[in-house]
Amino acid sequence: MLKSKEILQLISILLIELLLEILSFVVVPVALLFCKKDDEHLPKIFRWFEDANDYYDGKCAAINGDSGWREKHYPEPTNRTYKARLLWLLRNKIGRFSSEINGVKVDDVNPYSIETLGDPYITSNGGKKSGFCKVTCTLKDGKKRFGLFKTIRYKGFLSGFYCRIYLGWKLMDIAGANALNFKEFTQKDDKKYLKTVWCINPFKKVNQKGE
Known part of the structure; x- marks a missing residue:
């Protein structure tokens, strides 16, 4: 069902993204220390490790969660706390990389x-x-x-x-x-x-x- 070239592409995706996902457990907790309450993104050097730059209800989900996250787990403004952001980014690892860079x-x-x-x-x-x-x-x-x-x-x-x-x-x-x-x-x-x-x-x- 998959051609040989497609299998090689898949292996490449796995090797790169698995490494970045492992790194995210170290990078994300540190990167969030540099974020202010009003921020919508991680600092530029850490952008690969935030979630995809998608908007829900007109609000960016990159580090503060989508509408479902804000509704069911961390209603605003608690979704902007360090804990809420950390849980969101560890649940949605390297979304920015897998969409805008590798997507x-x-x-x-x-x-x-x-x-x-x-x-x-x-x-x-x-x-x-x-x-x-x-x-x-x-x-x-x-x-x-x-x-x-x-x-x-x-x-x-x-x-x-x-x-x-x-x-x-x-x-x-x-x-x-x-x-x-x-x-x-x-x-x-x-x-x-x-x-x-x-x-x-x-x-x-x-x-x-x-x-």
Whole structure:
């Protein structure tokens, strides 16, 4: 399902990002010491270690959390405390790096190159059935990127669980896109960068309502 070059790309992602994630346990606690209450980002030299520069409800989530974090865990202004920021960044490690440095800038995608294999709606079936979706694209500089999402529904006494695999880049956000409808995937509220991803969850509970 993955070509040899794609496997090498995945290995490269793993080696680089695993090292940075390990470093984040040392860097983040120190970097936060230099942040003021009103800050929205880590100091520039530490930006790789903050979360992606995404906005929720008009507010940056880089170090202060997204809307769900602010609503369920640390309501404002407690989300700006050292503890809340530390927990957020250790939960969402190197988001800035995996999106803006190692990720795919949506505007750089050649819409004519996008290919979608499998079920483009597999991410929302809650693991009710086995399936996959693989999206590939070429960037304007000629580099190729891929995203593979796969679910494996278990049988027998484990039938209430499934394995979820997501590798490469988060290209499921543009699954089904092409040159004719690409603008529908690049609206104002859509993500500007698609992160790298290397996640295997072997025991995820089946959600009959979908995810």
